Amino acid sequence: MKTLVIYDIEEDRIRNKILEACKDYGLDHIQYSAFMGELNHNRREELWHRLRRILGKKIGKILMVPLCDKDLRLAREVYVGPEGVFDA
């Protein structure tokens, strides 16, 4: 199931560890503080516990939410880069 992870982390060191963990689980870095990718239930739980451990008691917020196919179909996305505008 597609899973979205978004975070607000104060310390660079902790934020980088969160980023590395999301990459290790094969998620794509879709925005500065957001990753998305396919994770089954077990992998999602594993990643959540890893993120939770990394954050510990450091100031920050993490939200992980699975996105069902219907929600994804209703999603809207725009990306504007130097190459132009891409609507999805």
Place this chain on the structure above:
Amino acid sequence: MKTLVIYDIEEDRIRNKILEACKDYGLDHIQYSAFMGELNHNRREELWHRLRRILGKKIGKILMVPLCDKDLRLAREVYVGPEGVFDA
């Protein structure tokens, strides 16, 4: 339906306008670049077109995704502030 909006916007002026638009639609500012709140289909479409117009051809990314009840039940969230740790 609960709707999540996340964005990466380069220009402060544009980012502030995106933030104001999300507030105008009653969404809560859950993270630095993320809003969430209840929007019906029409309001969601309206807000999307407004965000799309604000961004125009400025460098940035916006993702808007509705979250069904099932996805929300499976969501995990942690918030660590000066007052302590809150798991949801």
